[in-house]
Amino acid sequence: MTYRIAPSLLSADFAKLGEEVAHVIASGADWIHFDVMDNHYVPNLTIGPLVCEAIRPCTTAPIDVHLMVKPVDRIVPDFAKAGANIITFHPEGSEHVDRTLGLIRDSGCQAGLVFNPATPLIWMDHVMDKLDVVLLMSVNPGYGGQSFIPGTLDKLREARARIDAYEQKSGRRILLEVDGGVKVDNIAEIARAGADTFVAGSAVFGAGKDSDPQRYNSVMASLRSALAGV
Ligand code: DX5
Ligand code: ZN
Numbered sequence: 529m530t531y532r533i534a535p536s537l538l539s540a541d542f543a544k545l546g547e548e549v550a551h552v553i554a555s556g557a558d559w560i561h562f563d564v565m566d567n568h569y570v571p572n573l574t575i576g577p578l579v580c581e582a583i584r585p586c587t588t589a590p591i592d593v594h595l596m597v598k599p600v601d602r603i604v605p606d607f608a609k610a611g612a613n614i615i616t617f618h619p620e621g622s623e624h625v626d627r628t629l630g631l632i633r634d635s636g637c638q639a640g641l642v643f644n645p646a647t648p649l650i651w652m653d654h655v656m657d658k659l660d661v662v663l664l665m666s667v668n669p670g671y672g673g674q675s676f677i678p679g680t681l682d683k684l685r686e687a688r689a690r691i692d693a694y695e696q697k698s699g700r701r702i703l704l705e706v707d708g709g710v711k712v713d714n715i716a717e718i719a720r721a722g723a724d725t726f727v728a729g730s731a732v733f734g735a736g737k738d739s740d741p742q743r744y745n746s747v748m749a750s751l752r753s754a755l756a757g758v
Contacts, residue, residue: 529724531755533748534559534592534705536729537583538574538672541738545579549586552732555744556752559592561707561727562612563672569598569621570670577606584611592661594642594707594727596669597621600628608635616640616663616705619651629658640705644669645677649687656694659702661725662687666718667708672729676709681721688722712750719758726751 535557540548549560562580567573580591590613597603598621607615615632619641622628632639640661641652645668652662664683667674684706691702705725706718715726728751736743 529719529758531719532558532703532705532725533732533751534561534725534727535732535744536561536563536672536707536727537733538563539729539733541733545583546586548733549583551741552744552748553587553589555742556748557589557732557744559590559614559725560587561729562591562593563729564593564595564597564603564607565670566597569618570596572670577603577610580607580610580612590614592616592705592727593637594663595621596642599623601631604628604631605635608632608637612637614638614640614661616642616661618642618644618669619647620644625651626655626658629655633658640703642669642707643683643687645680645683649683649690652687652690656702657698657700661703661705662691663705663707663727664723665708666706666710669708673734674709676711676714676718680706680708681717684718684721684723712747712754715751716754716758719755 565572565574592614593612595617600622638660642663666680706723707727710728735747
């Protein structure tokens with residue numbers, strides 16, 4: 529099993545974003561998770577396509593854009609042009625989920641649906657052929673630093689079963705990502721429930737002393753070694 533770790537820039541130092549991206553990738557991160565909040569779909573406001581474009585030259589790692597916005601479609605081509613590799617969105621944010629998935633893929637990115645804690649998995653059933661990623665929220669979206677909701681473990685097992693059944697039938701792979709409250713002490717349990725891709729914001733960017741350019745090495749190594757024991 530290959531696991532991917534995607535540090536969320538939400539908890540990075542916004543005054544040094546390019547440096548933060550470079551340092552966290554040098555410490556062994558696989559993807560950069562890029563949280564887009566619009567103060568409408570979620571009660572917070574973060575970063576958009578201009579910031580994505582600005583950090584694009586800082587790494588060759590995939591940029592995983594998590595859209596917490598409503599509506600979704602208007603902004604998709606802007607993120608594709610800004611260098612996003614993966615774009616995920618919440619079904620509640622789009623009037624036409626199948627169309628939005630098609631739009632993301634037509635713009636050259638991988639596409640994914642995001643499930644809030646209370647959003648049922650049936651949203652994926654009729655669009656499996658257009659999904660590259662399924663992202664389960666293990667907190668309510670809007671803020672970093674919240675606690676992992678334990679019920680997500682059962683939901684992950686259910687999502688894993690659906691994805692495995694689809695993979696067997698189609699031969700196509702869909703990643704299962706989890707976002708919110710992922711830490712060194714729970715990542716193994718989350719992996720055992722079926723996740724293969726892990727967003728971690730405060731756990732990674734909250735680690736170490738500000739002045740140390742290697743400060744993410746040890747937390748990234750701890751996350752990896754917890755995963756190695758799964
Ligand atoms: C929450 C965001 C998450 C958040 C995770 O709405 O989607 O990506 O940054 O942060 P932690 O890992 O601190 O829960
Ligand atoms: Zn996120």
